[in-house]
Amino acid sequence: MARRAGVSIATASRALSGRRRVTPDVADRVQRAAEELDYRPNTVAQALRGQSTRIVGMVVPGIGDPFFTQIVEAVEHDLAGSGRELLLCDSRHDPAIEARRVRALLERQVDGLVITPCDATASVPAVREAARSVPTVQMDRYVEGDVTDWVGVDDESGVNQAVAHLADRGARRVAFVGGAPAGSTARVRLEAFERAVAARPGVTVAARALGDFSVEHGRRAARELHASGDLPDAILCGNDQIAVGLLRELRAAGVRVPADVSVAGFDDIGYAALTDPPLTTVRQPVPQLATEAVRLLTAPPAPARPPCRIAVSPTLVIRASTSP
Amino acid sequence: MARRAGVSIATASRALSGRRRVTPDVADRVQRAAEELDYRPNTVAQALRGQSTRIVGMVVPGIGDPFFTQIVEAVEHDLAGSGRELLLCDSRHDPAIEARRVRALLERQVDGLVITPCDATASVPAVREAARSVPTVQMDRYVEGDVTDWVGVDDESGVNQAVAHLADRGARRVAFVGGAPAGSTARVRLEAFERAVAARPGVTVAARALGDFSVEHGRRAARELHASGDLPDAILCGNDQIAVGLLRELRAAGVRVPADVSVAGFDDIGYAALTDPPLTTVRQPVPQLATEAVRLLTAPPAPARPPCRIAVSPTLVIRASTSP
DNA sequence: TTCCGGCGGGTAATCGTTTTCCCGTAAAAC
DNA sequence: GTTTTACGGGAAAACGATTACCCGCCGGAA
Structure with a gap:
């Protein structure tokens, strides 16, 4: 040429x-x-010479989970705006797979890494290793210790809003159906729930069902709750997947929502508006989260700057699954 | 070292x-x-030297669409098994964006490209350009002309099964709510619908509503159908997103499914089993599709081999949204 | 006329591998 | 005892770009 x-x-x-x-x-x-x-x-040659691939790696526990899908979509979009591409990996909720994927991404010399660590403790080595060689930001979930920047939602606030809403609507006995506290969000939301309930005189914890963040777990919990013959006034779910499964199974059992029991979720995935009844849920501002994450990836000028935690406030979206 | x-x-x-x-x-x-x-x-250096990045590019019209999400997930998984990574791009249903993303992937020297072209004609140049420099396979949708290998589902068979099922259950007047025939699947499914109905004496096309493959389009179509005051016996939807929106709106309007009208979808996204009533739909064997695609990507020994089209057969999953 | 500075262009080093070619040695063959 | 053969190791070229460094030319100033 x-x-x-x-x-x-x-x-x-x-x-x-x-x-x-x-x-x-x-x-x-x-x-x-x-x-x-x-x-x-040839961008490969440019990368070799320039020490920058303009590729960002991303590892999420499950691409199929609508919430992560939203995040991936948003991050991809923000990245595309600055000429970077997204190398996407699925850890399948397994810290061992996760570690391998992180390593693979590092070997590919990604310019940055966005990760939702699947386990608050087992994922520590992988996250730490990543943080050692490239700008890394944890999203949604985080691991123990101040290892990297984090951006996510203020779970405490979200859960509080939800519990306040349920209590306002007259709920006294409230159950929590969430994730097993291996991941940070699961733990934080559970703790926030306990605190929120404890802070409200007259409101008590009716039950706790901890599993994974899946539709199936929601269904199982609904069956158990129903079988116990003693439904609570309201059920707060750890995420919308659970809520969706729970709603489905409650309806199948003839339980009326919200007349017999109110249900609230967390995340506001697209499907939350389509359930029957439409789901009251805590909305995560996904585009904003993604933008923050991408910004952190690009803008770490002070290398030894202490890791920051950006918790944006979620908003409660009130639909028909909670009694008026 | x-x-x-x-x-x-x-x-x-x-x-x-x-x-x-x-x-x-x-x-x-x-x-x-x-x-x-x-x-x-350093894999970048390896790539430069070895002329192989072990990265496969993928372009889909929308990451957020559950069906594409399933595909991405499956392809990513298959790729990971052979030490390759997935560079994911979203064309946002826009051929211009799509072309830019394809170009970006080619410049990155991807070893292969999986693309679901958003438009059967407008996407031709991009697909052709990709095919000229790397193994390319179209998935789900394809562009006009024998440009590259394709793997997808046998739409004709799927639609036939669905129409046969609806007719068997007594439907005489059947409506079709699908995508505008810019994308290949939308067109093929519509044509297959027309043929399938024509082939059955006594069965007629009650209405056609063409839009995009979205929940919103399903809702709109439901409102229009209901407003017309003349519901068909059954409605076949171009995909499950449409069906989900349609079901939602029908229920809101007090129409009983399947008593008043039967509804069937296409794809069998995870959510199809969770609607109320659960959705009868044509299931795409996504893992199999992904595996075939990855195989084609890897195994093109004869360079001048004519493009092949692999259409795997879908199966009808009968749930409660179609009358017994 | 001479010197200097700036500017535009070329040469070659560099990024980190893989691989081709060559060389020396030791074992095998005769 | 000599010639081949095989094999393990090293030097250096390549992959395709960017960039540090150098050089020649031209204009202006002394």
């Missing part, structure tokens, strides 16, 4: 990148030659 | 890769040195 333009390789590079002035004549010739030959710079 | 092991760089490389024999002694020393220094081969 440079030869075709009749200049040296160096000059061609400069003409295209514009990182040094060239005569208009040369610029023109190079431009034309590039177009004629349909020249495309 | 080689110096630490007391051998040349070449020997170290050979010892680690095992692509040529080395003495056990040397192998040992290199191994140890690598571990002590925590050596990680």
Whole structure:
């Protein structure tokens, strides 16, 4: 290509990148030659030379989970705006797989890593290793210790809003159906729930059912709750997947929502508005979370800056699954 | 690292890769040195030298669509099994964005490309360009002309099964709510619907509502159908998203499913089993599709082999949204 | 006329691997 | 005892870009 333009390789590079002035004549010739030959710079070579791949790695516990899907979508979109691409990995809720995927991404020299660690303790080594070599931000969940920046939602606030709402609507006995506290969000939401209930005289914890953040867990919990013959006034779910499964099974059992029991979820996945009745839930501002994460990835000027935690406030979306 | 092991760089490389024999002694020393220094081969350099990045690009119209999510998940999983990673892009249903993303992936020297082209005609240039430089397979949708391999479901068969089922259950007047025929699946499913109905004496097309593959389109169609005051016996939807929206709106309008009208979908996204009533739908064998796609990506031995089309058969999953 | 500065262009080093080619040695063949 | 053969190891070229460094030319100033 440079030869075709009749200049040296160096000059061609400069003409295209514009990182040094060239005569208009040369610029023109190079431009034309590039177009004629349909020249495309080899980004691999650029990466090797420039020590920057413009690729960001991302590891989530499950691509299939609608909440993570939303996050992936938002991050991908923000990244595309700055000419970067997303290398996506699924850890399948397994810290061992997660560690392998992180390692693979690091070997690929990603410029940054966004990770939702599946386990608050077992994921520590992987996250730490990542943080040692590239800008890393944890999203949604985080591991123990101040290892990296984190961006997520203020779970305490979200759960509080939900519990307050349920109590306002007259609920006295409230159950919690959430995730097993291996992941940080599961634990934090459970603790926030306990505190929120304890802070309200007259409100008590009717039951706790801890499993994974899945539809299936919601269904199981609903069956158990129903079988116990002693339904609570309201049920707060650890996320919407659980709530969706729970609603489904309650309806199948003939339980009326919200007349017999109110149900609230967490996340506000797209489907929450489509359940029957539509689900009251705590909405995570996903686009904002993604934007913050991408910003943190790009902007760590002070290398030894202490890790920061950005907790944006969620908002309660009141629909028909909680009694008026 | 080689110096630490007391051998040349070449020997170290050979010892680690095992692509040529080395003495056990040397192998040992290199191994140890690598571990002590925590050596990680730089995959960028490997890619530059070996002309293979072990990265596969993927472009889908919308990451958020549950069906594409399933596909992405399955492809990612299959890829991970062979040490490759997935560079994921969202074209946002826009051929212009799609073209840019494809170009970006090609510049990154991806080893292969999986694409669900958003438009059967407008996406042609992008797909063709991709096919010129890397193994490319179209998934689900395809563009006009025999440009690349394709793997997807046998839409004709799926629609036929659905129509046959509806007719068997007594439906005479059947409506179709699908996607606008810019994408190939939308068109093919519509045509298959027309043929299937025409092939059955006594069965007629009650209405056609074409829009996009979204929940919102389903809702709109339901409102229109209901407003017309003349509901068909059954409604076949172009995909499950549409069906989900439609079901929701029908219920809101007090229409009973399947007593007043039967509804069937296409894809069998996870949520189809959770609607009320659970949705009868045509199931796409997503894992199988993904596996085929990855196989095609890897195994094109004859370079000038004519493009192949792999249409796997879907199966009808009968749930409660169609009358018994 | 001479010197100097600036500017535009070229040469070559560099990024970190893999692989080709060559060389020396030791074992095998005669 | 000599010649081949095989094999393990090293030097260096390549992959395709960016960039540090150098050099020649031209204009202006002394």
